[in-house]
Amino acid sequence: xxxxxxxxxxxxxxxxxxxxxxxIDAVQEFGELMIVAPDKPQSGMGHxxxxxxxxxxxxxxxxxxxxxxxTTGTPVDCVKLALHVLQGRKPDLxxxxxxxGSNASTNVxxxxxxxxxxxxxxxxxxxxxxxxxxxxxxxxFSGAEVAVRKIVGEALKNNLPKDVCLNVNVPKIDAAEIxxxxxCRQARAFWADGFEERITPLGxxxxxxTGEFENYDxxxxxxxxxxxxGYVSIVPTQFDMTAHxxxxxxxxxxx
Amino acid sequence: xxxxxxxxxxxxxxxxxxxxxxxIDAVQEFGELMIVAPDKPQSGMGHxxxxxxxxxxxxxxxxxxxxxxxTTGTPVDCVKLALHVLQGRKPDLxxxxxxxGSNASTNVxxxxxxxxxxxxxxxxxxxxxxxxxxxxxxxxFSGAEVAVRKIVGEALKNNLPKDVCLNVNVPKIDAAEIxxxxxCRQARAFWADGFEERITPLGxxxxxxTGEFENYDxxxxxxxxxxxxGYVSIVPTQFDMTAHxxxxxxxxxxx
Numbered sequence: 181x182x183x184x185x186x187x188x189x190x191x192x193x194x195x196x197x198x199x200x201x202x203x204i205d206a207v208q209e210f211g212e213l214m215i216v217a218p219d220k221p222q223s224g225m226g227h228x229x230x231x232x233x234x235x236x237x238x239x240x241x242x243x244x245x246x247x248x249x250x251t252t253g254t255p256v257d258c259v260k261l262a263l264h265v266l267q268g269r270k271p272d273l274x275x276x277x278x279x280x281g282s283n284a285s286t287n288v289x290x291x292x293x294x295x296x297x298x299x300x301x302x303x304x305x306x307x308x309x310x311x312x313x314x315x316x317x318x319x320x321f322s323g324a325e326v327a328v329r330k331i332v333g334e335a336l337k338n339n340l341p342k343d344v345c346l347n348v349n350v351p352k353i354d355a356a357e358i359x360x361x362x363x364c365r366q367a368r369a370f371w372a373d374g375f376e377e378r379i380t381p382l383g384x385x386x387x388x389x390t391g392e393f394e395n396y397d398x399x400x401x402x403x404x405x406x407x408x409x410g411y412v413s414i415v416p417t418q419f420d421m422t423a424h425x426x427x428x429x430x431x432x433x434x435x
Numbered sequence: 436x437x438x439x440x441x442x443x444x445x446x447x448x449x450x451x452x453x454x455x456x457x458x459i460d461a462v463q464e465f466g467e468l469m470i471v472a473p474d475k476p477q478s479g480m481g482h483x484x485x486x487x488x489x490x491x492x493x494x495x496x497x498x499x500x501x502x503x504x505x506t507t508g509t510p511v512d513c514v515k516l517a518l519h520v521l522q523g524r525k526p527d528l529x530x531x532x533x534x535x536g537s538n539a540s541t542n543v544x545x546x547x548x549x550x551x552x553x554x555x556x557x558x559x560x561x562x563x564x565x566x567x568x569x570x571x572x573x574x575x576f577s578g579a580e581v582a583v584r585k586i587v588g589e590a591l592k593n594n595l596p597k598d599v600c601l602n603v604n605v606p607k608i609d610a611a612e613i614x615x616x617x618x619c620r621q622a623r624a625f626w627a628d629g630f631e632e633r634i635t636p637l638g639x640x641x642x643x644x645t646g647e648f649e650n651y652d653x654x655x656x657x658x659x660x661x662x663x664x665g666y667v668s669i670v671p672t673q674f675d676m677t678a679h680x681x682x683x684x685x686x687x688x689x690x
Contacts, residue, residue, distance in 0.1 A: 226482030226511075227544045234633070234641040256481075256545075257644075264628050265642060286557060288676050289482045290511075295544075302541060302625050334688045341681040343623075361690045365677040368598075370557050373519050378489070386489040387520060389512075416685050418678035421543055422620040426596040426671035433589045435616045435669075 185211035185272035192292030199278035202321035206328035216262040219250035225292040255296035274300035277310035285367040301345040323355035347415040359410040367402035369395040440466035440527035447547030454533035457576035461583035471517040474505035480547040510551035529555035532565035539658040540622040556600040578610035602670040614665040622657035624650040
């Protein structure tokens, strides 16, 4: 009998988040699951790893139909601990999410969800990050679950290109209203940051990060265009950050 | 009289690290400095931002010839706080480092030093991350300081390409032995991770991340080749992580 695919499930909102529950529900038909997720919210952790503190890895009673663990670390730590501490075969697929909130465009840089997928990609494991454009704790993940089943099914049938993982974002609309899927590039869009200043009871200033995400990209081939027009966006994502097109220009400098 | 360039200086090893002192010494001839650095080591923080805690920003007596501040946040938080809380004109250049340790190849993903530079790039500010291939606290930064002066001088004379920052790594050799500068691509190299298991006094297992960095890339146009051959490596680095070359292939999937 053929062995079922082993699917590693992680996220950045922590093991108790509704989004990872939806992801588990959607992917369990495709294989055997191993769940390794942070023990607390790790939003905005990007590709952070824990080097100045030790890590703890604990079996979890959450998602009791599956082998599940929590870690004290970041999403990338979760992937590293799953691959290098837990016994067993190499996962056939890593899925991360479903994130509560967008990881489209340059949010990929700040995203713990996507960094976990990229970490899998560094280890030559097919990997997909899923996000829903809704920050709410009680967000409706039913449309996202449909997208997860469709894309995971195809990813297991086809091979992901070498050194490429997927950044999937799902619009905040009813499942029935989703128009389909678009393979996109990352939009050129940025946070217009601000900070809200407050004062502690002892009189010291402190700051909360705030901001609006602004799209400067008029292209219709971007993830933001797809999402704004009712499509699930799929951005093939790589870890080579070289601006290859600029090597010649910098070479003309006098250095 | 023409206004001197404003240079924002940050790092990930914290404001007391010798590396940022060397960076300040090397760049102060080029302009007016504003220093905003973490109040503690933030190595391996990647592009993490602080969203679940408030941030504090405090004037610092370190580097007393310049305006200096510490923050409780990550390197990316430092850049955001510098740009959006501190009064004043927009910096003409952001320099980050000098990191104690390599940020070559895929280390760019884990690097707080480089993420600070990339954050500047997202704000359309020319930005350069500098790293020395020596983790030691008392590393010899004299060769790196020569590289900083050369590259910062050229970056202020020429314009960095749009949406591109620089990842500069300096080999651990005497300044006099450095052969020159190479404009490179990021090598395809990875951490072979491991974890060292230990037991707390109360009998609980915990883990420290360990590992060796392994180069799978035989190219002579990479940063690792340059560094191994006595050159300072300069990788033009972008924030577009789209694997453009894979869009057509994923489009052939049945989704």
